Amino acid sequence: MRRTRTPRSLVPHGRLLVLACAILACLGALSLRAIQLQALDGARLADIARRQAQTILRLHSLRADIRDRNGTLLAVSANVDSVAASPRAIADLERTAASLARVFQRPVPDVRARLNPARGFVWIKRWATPGEAERLRTLNLRGVHLHPERRRFYPNGDMAAAYLGFADRDGRGLSGLELVFDRELRGSVAALPARRDARGKKLLSVDPGTNGRTGRAVTIGLDAQLQHIAERALERAVARSGARRGTLVALDPYSGELLIVAEVPTFDPNRFWLEDPARFRARAFVDAFEPGSTLKPFTIALALEEGVVAPDEEFDCENGSWRVLDRNIRDFRPHGVLTVSDILRLSSNIGVAKIAERLGSARLVDGLRRFGFGERSGSGFPGEATGVVRNLGEHQAVERANLAFGQGISVTALQLASAGAVLANGGWRVVPRLARHSGSDPASLAEGRERVISQRTADLVMDMLRDAVARGTGRAASLPHHEVAGKTGTAQKVVDGRYSRERHVASFLGIVPALNPRLVAAVVLDEPEKSYTGGAVAAPVFREVASFAVEQLAAPVEGAE
Amino acid sequence: MNARLRRGGYGMRVLLAAVLGVVLGAAILVGVRTEITSLRYELHSLRDDEARLRSEVEKLRVEAAVLTAPERLEARARELGLSYPRPGQVVSLPPSIATATRP
Numbered sequence: 001m002r003r004t005r006t007p008r009s010l011v012p013h014g015r016l017l018v019l020a021c022a023i024l025a026c027l028g029a030l031s032l033r034a035i036q037l038q039a040l041d042g043a044r045l046a047d048i049a050r051r052q053a054q055t056i057l058r059l060h061s062l063r064a065d066i067r068d069r070n071g072t073l074l075a076v077s078a079n080v081d082s083v084a085a086s087p088r089a090i091a092d093l094e095r096t097a098a099s100l101a102r103v104f105q106r107p108v109p110d111v112r113a114r115l116n117p118a119r120g121f122v123w124i125k126r127w128a129t130p131g132e133a134e135r136l137r138t139l140n141l142r143g144v145h146l147h148p149e150r151r152r153f154y155p156n157g158d159m160a161a162a163y164l165g166f167a168d169r170d171g172r173g174l175s176g177l178e179l180v181f182d183r184e185l186r187g188s189v190a191a192l193p194a195r196r197d198a199r200g201k202k203l204l205s206v207d208p209g210t211n212g213r214t215g216r217a218v219t220i221g222l223d224a225q226l227q228h229i230a231e232r233a234l235e236r237a238v239a240r241s242g243a244r245r246g247t248l249v250a251l252d253p254y255s256g257e258l259l260i261v262a263e264v265p266t267f268d269p270n271r272f273w274l275e276d277p278a279r280f281r282a283r284a285f286v287d288a289f290e291p292g293s294t295l296k297p298f299t300i301a302l303a304l305e306e307g308v309v310a311p312d313e314e315f316d317c318e319n320g321s322w323r324v325l326d327r328n329i330r331d332f333r334p335h336g337v338l339t340v341s342d343i344l345r346l347s348s349n350i351g352v353a354k355i356a357e358r359l360g361s362a363r364l365v366d367g368l369r370r371f372g373f374g375e376r377s378g379s380g381f382p383g384e385a386t387g388v389v390r391n392l393g394e395h396q397a398v399e400r401a402n403l404a405f406g407q408g409i410s411v412t413a414l415q416l417a418s419a420g421a422v423l424a425n426g427g428w429r430v431v432p433r434l435a436r437h438s439g440s441d442p443a444s445l446a447e448g449r450e451r452v453i454s455q456r457t458a459d460l461v462m463d464m465l466r467d468a469v470a471r472g473t474g475r476a477a478s479l480p481h482h483e484v485a486g487k488t489g490t491a492q493k494v495v496d497g498r499y500s501r502e503r504h505v506a507s508f509l510g511i512v513p514a515l516n517p518r519l520v521a522a523v524v525l526d527e528p529e530k531s532y533t534g535g536a537v538a539a540p541v542f543r544e545v546a547s548f549a550v551e552q553l554a555a556p557v558e559g560a561e
Numbered sequence: 562m563n564a565r566l567r568r569g570g571y572g573m574r575v576l577l578a579a580v581l582g583v584v585l586g587a588a589i590l591v592g593v594r595t596e597i598t599s600l601r602y603e604l605h606s607l608r609d610d611e612a613r614l615r616s617e618v619e620k621l622r623v624e625a626a627v628l629t630a631p632e633r634l635e636a637r638a639r640e641l642g643l644s645y646p647r648p649g650q651v652v653s654l655p656p657s658i659a660t661a662t663r664p
Contacts (some may be wrong), residue, residue, distance in 0.1 A: 020576050020577070076626060078622070154624075225631060481652045
């Protein structure tokens with residue numbers, strides 16, 4: 001058998017065997033290497049690989065919306081493109097500058113100056129318009145890049161600008177409600193594990209989700225429709241009267257939700273960096289003024305509450321001039337004997353000063369503070385002023401008389417409207433609310449409330465205020481189908497320590513509908529030049545807003561049932 | 562001799578089959594890994610698409626809000642000859658009357 005075996009039969013077998021052995025040896029070597037890599041050095045190498053490949057991806061959420069009570073968007077965020085360039089990477093700077101200048105409609109030398117070849121990165125335009133970004137994409141210029149950036153938009157332009165405030169380029173609230181609700185709106189930055197490939201491209205290892213990083217939308221009590229009407233009415237009144245500025249603040253007398261916060265002049269928060277910073281002040285909160293006669297209802301309410309006067313009690317109004325110590329107190333028009341109700345209707349300074357004399361300084365000052373004057377309202381709005389209510393001794397008859405008709409005291413428009421809400425809601429102190437009240441139970445609004453005056457006193461003063469609009473100084477605020485309660489105010493401004501005869505603050509405190517109040521508003525016009533009384537310039541603004549508000553708030557026509 | 566050869570050939574075949582099996586297994590492993598990586602890239606690309614579409618939605622929301630801003634609507638309405646009702650032209654009836662007059 002051995003002899004018959006041919007060497008040829010062994011050759012292929014032998015070569016195959018050698019090949020197989022070589023492959024096996026390679027596989028064996030690979031297996032050994034694999035064992036070394038996986039088992040012996042596995043932990044160390046895996047750690048190195050993990051450190052090389054793993055990275056953290058930081059995701060910034062978009063700032064959440066601010067909406068009005070009906071869901072209208074007041075502030076919203078979106079990603080927009082910003083344009084940057086790497087001048088070092090640009091081959092033909094002149095040509096690129098010319099192309100960019102055409103897209104942004106800017107002078108070529110300006111753009112060329114930005115493209116400094118010594119610099120590696122320059123911004124050409126932050127927050128480019130969609131059209132500009134599209135044109136740049138089409139041009140596909142070398143060394144010019146589009147970077148997505150977050151931008152805050154205020155779709156209604158200058159509406160409620162000082163109240164809403166604005167956020168900066170990095171999405172931080174800088175003023176107004178943007179600052180108040182900054183934490184809720186901003187959300188958090190999500191740090192998510194990601195893998196980095198050989199080209200440096202990042203791949204998320206986990207689902208990014210949205211929980212925990214998205215800001216929470218805030219719904220405020222403001223009514224965008226009413227706000228619009230109020231701003232236009234105020235704008236017209238400022239233009240007509242030649243006033244320096246105007247403010248209107250309105251709230252729901254029960255919930256305290258702020259329905260309108262209008263300021264004229266205003267500004268466009270979409271381009272706040274170009275606007276006059278003086279216009280950023282929400283004057284309804286931060287500016288205090290002498291209210292004048294709009295304070296009289298509160299003096300009378302306190303006197304009625306304390307039982308020192310009766311509604312039909314008569315006072316001699318001295319035919320327009322009454323001497324208190326060394327000062328004369330005067331009425332705008334002379335009056336003889338008036339009832340308490342008529343004193344309010346005809347706005348007699350002498351009458352209300354005599355009522356305050358009965359009340360006494362301490363009870364007057366304490367009472368006005370209970371109405372919320374002289375302290376922050378509790379709204380939480382940044383920079384809110386306290387106003388000033390000074391302590392008075394019983395011997396300070398002149399100061400007491402002045403205080404009774406709104407001199408020697410300073411209040412904010414918000415305080416005035418909040419105090420008006422006490423009269424409108426039956427005597428309860430109201431904390432103005434910026435956000436919409438989320439509770440469905442109206443009773444929850446009454447929890448922890450402080451009663452300022454009794455229901456009876458509130459009703460009595462409301463009757464007097466209805467009379468003041470129907471037959472008194474506030475006739476310009478009356479409406480055809482709804483009764484309005486209100487009080488006018490015309491205060492002289494203090495200039496160089498003296499009351500000026502030329503400069504005034506005209507105001508109106510109004511409540512509508514008077515029988516079932518839904519809205520309390522304070523209108524303030526600063527330094528009207530032509531007509532300057534509250535009845536002539538401020539009351540018509542309230543009328544315009546109130547006529548729309550009764551429709552908007554669906555207040556049924558009165559006396560129809 | 563033939564039997565030995567046959568035995569040798571059989572062993573060789575087993576060996577080759579084992580080698581092929583290992584190579585095939587490794588190829589499948591590599592293939593699966595490659596597929597996972599490819600799917601990961603695809604997922605990433607889909608997430609990019611989602612982000613782009615979200616961004617588009619955000620822009621459209623802004624646009625819609627701008628188009629429905631009261632000031633713009635008022636200007637358009639005035640162009641069409643509309644105006645605000647004067648005080649008293651619109652009244653809300655109490656529910657009792659509204660119900661009673663309903664046909």
